[in-house]
Structure formats: structure tokens, C-alpha cells
Amino acid sequence: MTTWSGRRFSKMTTGTCVLGVAGGIAAAKASLLASMLVKSGFDVHVVMTRAACEFVAPLTFRTLTANPVSVDMFAEPGQWNVKHVSLAQAADLLVVAPATANFLGKVASGIADDLLTTTIMATRAPVVIAPAMNTRMYTNRIVQRNIEVLSASGYRFIGPESGRLACGDVGPGRMAEPERILEYTLHIHEGARRPSFEGRRVVVTAGPTREHLDPVRFLTNRSSGKMGYAIAGAAAARGAKVILVSGPVSLNVPEGCEVINVETACQMRDAVVSAASGADLVVAAAAVADYMPTNFSESKIKKSSGFGSLELERTPDIIAELGRAKGGRILVGFAAETDDLIANALRKLALKNLDMIVANKVGGADSPFGADRNTVTILRPERAPEALPPMSKLVLAHEILDRVSDI
Ligand code: C5P
Numbered sequence: 001m002t003t004w005s006g007r008r009f010s011k012m013t014t015g016t017c018v019l020g021v022a023g024g025i026a027a028a029k030a031s032l033l034a035s036m037l038v039k040s041g042f043d044v045h046v047v048m049t050r051a052a053c054e055f056v057a058p059l060t061f062r063t064l065t066a067n068p069v070s071v072d073m074f075a076e077p078g079q080w081n082v083k084h085v086s087l088a089q090a091a092d093l094l095v096v097a098p099a100t101a102n103f104l105g106k107v108a109s110g111i112a113d114d115l116l117t118t119t120i121m122a123t124r125a126p127v128v129i130a131p132a133m134n135t136r137m138y139t140n141r142i143v144q145r146n147i148e149v150l151s152a153s154g155y156r157f158i159g160p161e162s163g164r165l166a167c168g169d170v171g172p173g174r175m176a177e178p179e180r181i182l183e184y185t186l187h188i189h190e191g192a193r194r195p196s197f198e199g200r201r202v203v204v205t206a207g208p209t210r211e212h213l214d215p216v217r218f219l220t221n222r223s224s225g226k227m228g229y230a231i232a233g234a235a236a237a238r239g240a241k242v243i244l245v246s247g248p249v250s251l252n253v254p255e256g257c258e259v260i261n262v263e264t265a266c267q268m269r270d271a272v273v274s275a276a277s278g279a280d281l282v283v284a285a286a287a288v289a290d291y292m293p294t295n296f297s298e299s300k301i302k303k304s305s306g307f308g309s310l311e312l313e314r315t316p317d318i319i320a321e322l323g324r325a326k327g328g329r330i331l332v333g334f335a336a337e338t339d340d341l342i343a344n345a346l347r348k349l350a351l352k353n354l355d356m357i358v359a360n361k362v363g364g365a366d367s368p369f370g371a372d373r374n375t376v377t378i379l380r381p382e383r384a385p386e387a388l389p390p391m392s393k394l395v396l397a398h399e400i401l402d403r404v405s406d407i
Helices: 027-039 058-065 083-090 101-108 115-122 135-139 141-152 178-191 226-237 265-276 318-324 341-351 393-405
Strands: 016-021 043-048 093-099 127-131 161-164 170-174 201-206 211-214 217-219 241-246 257-261 281-284 291-293 312-314 330-337 356-361 376-379
Touching: 016 027, 016 058, 016 083, 016 115, 027 043, 027 058, 027 093, 027 178, 043 058, 043 083, 043 115, 083 115, 093 101, 093 115, 093 178, 101 115, 101 127, 101 141, 127 178, 135 141, 135 170, 178 226, 178 393, 201 226, 201 265, 211 291, 217 291, 226 241, 226 257, 226 281, 226 393, 241 265, 265 281, 265 318, 281 318, 281 393, 318 330, 330 341, 330 393, 341 356, 341 376, 356 393, 376 393
Parallel strands: 016 043, 016 093, 093 127, 201 241, 201 281, 241 257, 281 330, 330 356
Antiparallel strands: 161 170, 211 217, 291 312, 356 376
């Protein structure tokens, strides 16, 4: 077995991030984002507009990031080092949160009249934009046109979400939650150096299934869905059109993915088979139940009736079905095993006609369930097994997609 020992994995998801903060009430939430970016290992440099300073003091960001906060282009006579150019060049990526209607309008029109807009204009790094504004401003056709113009030029948008806004209106306009902006930013950053998935159509299954016995009980497993959601998010951030077929989990749908929520293996099978007809890659990360109760009791089964004689039957093997009528699709499966990991995974690779299987050891300290990190071995037909070192599920998702690009 080959064990990966190169240096690429020692690099964490870190770099220099410029966080632009424009003037809106969501600027307060941007301080949480600044803190999360720092904790993720970024060297964070905050650029604020004048209006943003009315909502949050620059000292807040200075304290959280341990870096000076920049507002003015001409603030320090004699110390002029063309700051917008130096920040724009130093940045591995830029995040603007919140982005106001004014900011979007200026950048879409090529206006650069303050440090934030000049920095955005001068960079070649990926730019993630999280708009936040009043619903009527957001739905204004001019703002929508500006977002279209910027999207078409490669700027990446996250949110806004719908809900109650600070002004009392209800509708789209809330800045995406900092956790979601962080996750999307990490995917954009991680994906920027890797092969694009632009134009690819990807189906990902994720999470457990529930096989119902009666109206209150079901058979299920410990899958959290995190690995599948990370793969869906990674593929979307790299430009793929993603359909995520998800069992019941408590995770945010990654930015840019269409989600189909299902409960049972049979529902998952129907959703996947229909979605897969237009797909060129299917990644089956779901922990589909192998058995379902033969009979569903409409009434709650009483203790007195005894569960000892529970009758079960096989669920449809979804990926095996796709493997039998494969066409040009690439099929990637997962194998979670307590024993004989590699032998079992190799058997499934061949049996289900897969192009790749990601083998997960389950048990003891290795348990992947619910964890944010994972240690896997990647198996492909006619290639030596590749044991990857432990890494976050987010980075692992990108590693898996890189190997798909190589098929
Ligand atoms: O359950 P098993 O270990 O065989 O799962 C291996 C692979 O097959 C996984 O990728 C899983 O998502 C997929 N699978 C499926 N339908 C099933 C069982 C498993 O697609 N009924």
C-alpha cells in the first residue's frame, strides 16, 4: 500500500484574507466572521468603508484580527505605499461582508473611489460577496442587474437569506450567517488552486436513511452527512451544478447546491435515479440502510406484541443499480468498515462497478461519524491504494474531487 508522504497536505487551509466591510447593520455580524476567519488560520486584514465605521468601531476588527484596519486611502501622509495595491496583491482571497447596494453598484460600474472598491478592482484573487440590505433595495432591478454583471465577471455570491430585517421588513436581504460565509470562503479558497468543475453535473448522496417500523420508530445509523455535504459544497464552489440528495441531517445546505430531501432508502433511490440521468458524476456518500422492515404498522406497535420477530428485507442498492447501467458517468462510493477495510472496499469497488471508493475505518479513535476530520484510503481499479493522512472533511472533499478529475 502506498502511504502519502508528500508536503502538499501539511499546508492548512490558510492564507491572507482581506475582509471588506461596507456600511450596513450586518457589519456587526462581520466581526464574528473576522474572528472565524482568524481561527481558521487566515491572516485577516480588514478594510472598512466610512459608513461601516458608523456601525462598528475599527478597533473591534483590529482587536479580533491583530492587524491594523484600513479605512482611508490618504490617511497617513508620508506613509503612502499604495495600500489598495499592496492589499490586493497580498490577498489570497477577498470577502466583502456585508456588501451594500452602493458597493455592488460601484464595482459593477467600474467606480473605485475608496479603499475597499479600489482594492477589489486591483485584485486577481477570488472575491466572495455577501450582500445585505433592505428587501426592496435587494429586489430592485438595478441591484439585481449589478449582481448579474458581477457574477458573470467571476465574483462569487453567498446569500442573502430571507427573514426579518433590521428595518422591520420581511424578505430576502439578511446577510448569510457567518458560519455559512466561512464555509463557502474555505471552499472557494481550497478550490481556487485545483481543477475546475465548471459545466459538470454532479449528484451527491449524503446522510443516513430512516426505515420506518411504525409512526414513531425507525431504523437508522450514525451518519451525520458532513462528508457528503462537504463534497457537494466543494463541487459547487468549483463550478459544478450540484444536486444533493440528502437523508435527514442537521446541516446547512452548501451554497449553490440544489437539495432533494428524502427519508427512506426507496425515496433516495427514486430521487438519485432521476437526478443521475443528467449527471456525469455521482458520489454516493450516504449511509443507506441495508434493510427495511417488510411491513409498516399504521398504529404504534405495542410492547406487548413483541419486537423479537421483526421481519426485514433488503433495500435497493442505489449505486449498484447505477453501476449496472453506467453509460459515461463516473461513480464514486464510500465504504465504512470496522474490519478488513481494504479487502471489503476492493470487493465493493468491483461488485458495484465503481470508478473509485473511499474507504473509511470505523471504530475507536478512527470513527468518522459526526467528526469534522476523516482519515481515508482511496481505491481505484488498477491503481495502488492511496492512504491519505488525517484532514478536515472540507479539504478531503477537494482531494476526492481532484482524483475524480484524474479518471
Ligand atoms: O452499504 P455499503 O457499505 O455497501 O455502501 C457502499 C456504497 O454503496 C456507499 O457509497 C453507499 O452510499 C452505497 N449504497 C447505496 N445503496 C445502498 C447501500 C449502499 O448506494 N442500499
